[in-house]
Amino acid sequence: MNQRPEPLFPLFAGLETLDGVGPKTAQHFVQLGVQTPRDLLFTLPYAGIDRSLRNSVKGALLPATLTVAVTIGAHRHARTKGGAYRIHVEDSETHFQLVYFHARGDYLARQLPEGSRRIVSGRVEVFDGMAQMVHPDFSVPEEDLRSIPAFEPIYPLTDGVTQKLMFKATRGALAKLPQLDEWIDSSQKTSAGWPGFNEAVAAAHDPRSQEDLVSTAPARERLAYDELYAHQITLALARQTERRKPGRSTRGDGRLQARVIAALPYTPTAAQSRAISEITSDMGAAQRMNRLLQGDVGAGKTLVAFMALLAAVEAGGQGVLMAPTEILARQHMQALHPMAEKAGIVLEILTGRDKGSERQAKLAALSAGKIQILVGTHAVFQTDVQFSDLRLAVVDEQHRFGVRQRLELGKKGNRPDVLVMTATPIPRSLALAQYGDMDVSVLDEKPPGRQPITTALVSTDRLDEVVGRLRAAVAKGRQCYWVCPLVEESEVSDLIAAQERFKQLRAALGERVVGLVHGQMPPAEKDAAMQAFQEGVTQVLVATTVIEVGVDVPNATIMVIERAEIFGLAQLHQLRGRVGRGQAASTCLLLYQHPIGETGRQRLEVLRETEDGFVIAETDLRMRGTGDLIGTAQSGIPRFKVADLEKQAALMAIAQSDARKLLHDDPRLQSSRGMATRMLLWLMRQDEAIRLISVG
Template structure:
C-alpha cells in the first residue's frame, strides 16, 4: 500500500495540533464532520457579514450589524447581581450604549477606558427607543481598525462550536496549506482561469463580498472540479480494474435469438437493436461486462435482457435474472416463459417460497446445467445456490441494489458479466456520479403500437365525476388503479387514507369490483390481490404506492392518483407507466387538493406535458435536489463538500472525460500529472482508488 505523501502530513495531523483547539473543541467539531485540519479547509463559508467602517449608527435600518468609531463615555455597572453592565458611547452623530452581561468591570475598564476612542463592531438594536450594541463582536483601538475584516465570512456551526474560535482554527489550518503540483489539465485550467489549489483554498476563505460566495467564482469552481475529478478517477480506476479482471468470452451463434425474434408480432425498435448489439459485443469480449441498461417505462428492456440471456445460453453457459420482489420475479417469468419455450430453453423461478424437496430439485438441476436461465429474488444469493457455468447476471431495478450486491452476484459465477436494468430514468449528472464506472445503454424509443397516455389534472372536489368516469370504463370491461396519497411520514396514516377510499369506492361500485393492497399486508395476501387484478377477477385496485415498479396489466387503462401533489415527479411518472401497456388508449388522472403551491403546479404541469422520463427526471432533480431524488441514505451517492451535483453537471461531465483521458494515457499514474493526481486522491481520501493503483 503506498503511503500518504509527506506534503499532506500537516493536513492529516490531529485537530488539537491547531492553535486554540483543545480536546473538547476537537470533539465538538465532529458535529461538523471535521476530524482533521484538512476537513476545516473544505468547510466553506456560506454567508458573510459586512463590517465596513460607517460614520454613524444614526439612520441605519436596525437591527443591523455595524462598525463605527466611538468615544467611550461613562461606565454604568449593574445595580444588582446578574444585571447588565452598560457603557455610554458616542459616534460622530449619536449617543448609544454598549451592553454586557456577566461582565467583569476591571476587564471592561481596560478594554474601553472612558475618554478614549475605539472602533466597535456588532449587532445594533433598538431597545426602549435607545440604540444598543450587546456584546460587540470586535473592540479595537483606532490604529488597529484594519484587524476587523471589512467582510467577515460566516461558517456553519454545531453545538459547542462558535464563530470566533472556528474562524481562528480555520486560519491556523490555512497556514499549513502546501503548494501542490497541478493535476488539472492545463488547457482546461487556462480556459476557466482557475487559480492553483493553494490559492483557491486561501481565496474561498477570504471573501470580499457576498458575490465571492457564489459557486461560479473561479476558486470555488476549481475546488468543486477537484472533488468531481477525484471521484471520477476513483470510478475510472475501478472500471479499469474490472476490465483487467478476465471475463469469459461468450460467442453466441444467434440461432435461439433469431428463432425468438422471428416469432415476435412486432419489430424491435432501433434503440432495442442498438442495445442488443452493445451487450452482445461486451459478452463476446475477454473483459467482464459491467453495463447499465436504462430505459423509460415501457421501452422494452425485458426483450433486450432476454436476448442477452439467450446469447450466453447459445454459447453453452447459464444466465440469472434478479428482481427486487417476488411479484416482479413472477412477472418476468410469465413474460419470458413463452419466449423461452419457443426457443426450447429451460427457464425456472427461484424465490424464498421454494422449500424442501422442490427447492432441492431446482438446485440440483441448476448445478447440472439442466436449468439454463434462472429468474429469482435475492434468494439466488444464498450459499447453497450453485450454477454449473454462470456467464451473465442481470439485476433489475438498480436503486434497491448497491455496489456491494453487484459484486456478490458476480462472485456466483467467476467473472460473470453483469447487466443492470433500471426503469427509473436517471439524470445525467447522477448517472455520472453513481454509475460512472459502468457503460450505459439507453432505450429512448417507445415500441410501435404503444398509445400515448392522456394525462389530466383535476381538483379533488370533482371526485364524483372521476367515479362516474370509472363506472363507465368498468362497464366496458376496463380495469383501473386508484393510488392513495402519501399522508405523512408513517405508513399507518397512509393506510387509513387508503382504507377510507377503499370503503367509499366499494360502496359506490360494488363489493366484488374493488380490492385493496398496501405495504402492511403479509406478502401472500398482497400477491393474491395483485394476482386477482392481473387475472381480471377484480376491476379496481386501490393501492398505496406498492404498485410502483414493474407490474404489467395490459387491460388496465385508467390510473387515478389522489393528492398527486404530494408525490415526487419521478414517482408519478413511474405510476403513470403502469397504464398504457395494451393497445387501448389510457388515461392518468392527477387529482390534487386546491390551492396548489407553485412547485406543485410546476410538477404536475411537466407531467401533463411530457412522457419523456429523462426530461422529467432532469426537472425533478432541479426541483428537489439529488439527496431527495434517490434518498441520500441508501443512494450510494458520494457526498461532496464543495461541489453540487444539481447545478454543476457540466463540470462533472468535463471531469469524467478528463479522468478517463488521464487514465487512458497514464493508467498507473506515474507521469508528472499522474503523480499530482495521486496526491489529489490522498487529499480527497479516495482510499479505494489508492488501493487500486497500488495493486495495479
C-alpha cells in the same frame, strides 16, 4: 503506499491540536461533521459580511451591517438592571447610538472614553427614529483598523461553536496544510482558470466579496472538482479492477435474435438497436462487461435484455435474468415466453416457491445446460444453483441489488458479463456519481403503439366525483389502482390510511371489486392480492407504494394517487407508468390537498406537461436537491462537502473523463501526476481507492 503519507499527518490529527480547541469543544465540532483539521479545510463559509470602512451611516439602507469611524460622546447609564446603556457617537456626517444591555458601565467607560476616536462595526437599525448599533461586533482604536476583516466569512455553526472559534480553527487548519503537487491535468487547469490547490483552499476561506462565495468562483469550483475527481478516480479504479479480471468473449451469430425480430409486430426503435449493439459488442470483448441499461417506463428494456441473453445462448452458453420480487420474475417470464418460443429455446423460472422434486429437476436441467435462459429472484444466489456455462447475468431494478450482490452473481458462472437494468431515469450527474464504474446505455425513445396517458390534477374536495368515475370505469370492465399516501414516517399510520380507504371504496363499489396490498402483509398474501388483480378477479387495487416497479396489468387504465404533492416526482412518474400498457386510453389522477404551495403545484404541473422521465428527473433534482431525490443514505451516492451535484453536473462529466484518461495512461498511478493523485485520494479519505491501487 498503504500508510497515510507523512506530510498529511497533522491534518488527520485530533482537533485538540488546534489552538483554542479543547476536548469538549472538539465534541461540539462533530455535529458539523468535523473530526480532524482536514475536515475544516472543506467546511467553507456560506456567506460573508461586508465590513469595509465607510464615511457615515447616513444614506445607508437600514438595517445593515456597517463599519464607520466615530468620536465617542456622552455615556447614559441604564435605568434598570440589564436595561440599555447608551453611548452617543458621531461619524463624519451624522450621530447615532451604541447600545449595550447587561453592560458594566465602568468597563465601557475605560474601553470607550468620551472624546476618543474608535472604529465600530455592527448591525445598525432604526429604533424610535434614532439609528443605533446594538452590541457592536468590533470597537477598536483607529490604528487597529486592520484587525477588522474587510469582508468577514460566515461559517456554518452548531451549539458550542461560535464564528470567532470557527475562524480561528480554520486558520489553524490552513497552517497545517503542506504544499501539494498538482493532480489536475495542466490544460484543464489553464482553460478553467483555476488556482493551485493550496491557493484555492486559502482563497475559499478568505473571500473578498459575495462573488467569491458562489459555486462558480474559481477557488470553489476547483475544490468541487477535486472532490468529484477523487470520487471518479475511485470509481474508475473499481472499473479497471473489474475489467482486469479476465472476462470471456461471447459472440453470437445473430440467428436466434433474427428469428425474434422477424416475429415482432413492430420495428425496434433506433435507441433499442443502438443499445443492443453496444451490449453485444461488450459481450464480444475479452474484458467483463459491467453495463447499465437505463430506460424510462415502457421504453422497451425487456426486448434489449432478451436480445443480449440470446447472444449468450447463440455462443453456446446460458443467461440469467434476476428480478427483485417473485411477482416481477413471473411477469418477466410471461413477457419472454412467446419470444423464447419463437427463438426455439428453453426458458425456465426459479423462485423461492420451487420446492422438492420440482426444484431438483430444474437444478439438474440447469447444470446440464438444458435450460438456456433462467428467470429468477435472489433464490438464484443459493449455493445449490449451478449453471453449466453462465455467460450473462441481467439484473432488473438496480436499487434493490447492491454492488455486493452483483459480485455474488459474478461468482456463479465463469466470469459472466453483467447488465443492470433500471427503469428510474437518473439525471446525468447522479448517474455518473452512482454508476461511474459502469458503462451506460440509455433508451430515450418510446416504442410505437404506447398509449399516451392523460394526467389531471384534482383537489381532494372532489373525492366523490373521482369515486363516481371509478364506478363507471369498473362497470365497463376496466381496472384501477388507488395509491394511498405515506402519511407519516410510521408504517402503522400508512396502514390505517390504506385500510380506511379500502373500506370506503368497498362500500362504494362492492365487496368483491376492491383488493388491498400494503407493506406490512406477509409476502404470500401480498402476492395473492397482486395476482387477483392481475387476473381481473378484483378490479380496484388499493395500495401503499409497493406497486411502483414493473407490475404489468394491461387492462388497468386509471391510476389515482392520493396526496400526490408529498411524493417525489420520479416516484409519481413511476406510479403513472403502471397504466397505459394496453390498447385503451389511460388516465392518472393526482389528488392534492388544499392549500398547496407554489412549488408543490409547479412540481405536479411538470407531470401534467410531460411523460419524459429524464425531463421529470432533472426537474425533480433542480427543485428538491440530491438528498431527497433518492434518499441519499441508501442510494450509494456520496455526500460532497463543496461540490453541488445539481449545479455542477458538467464538472462531474469532466472529472470522469479525466479520471479514466489518467488511469488509461498510468494504470498504477506511478507518474508524477499519478503520485499527486494518490495524495489527493488520501486527503479525500478515499481509502477504498487506495486499497484498489495496492491490490491492483
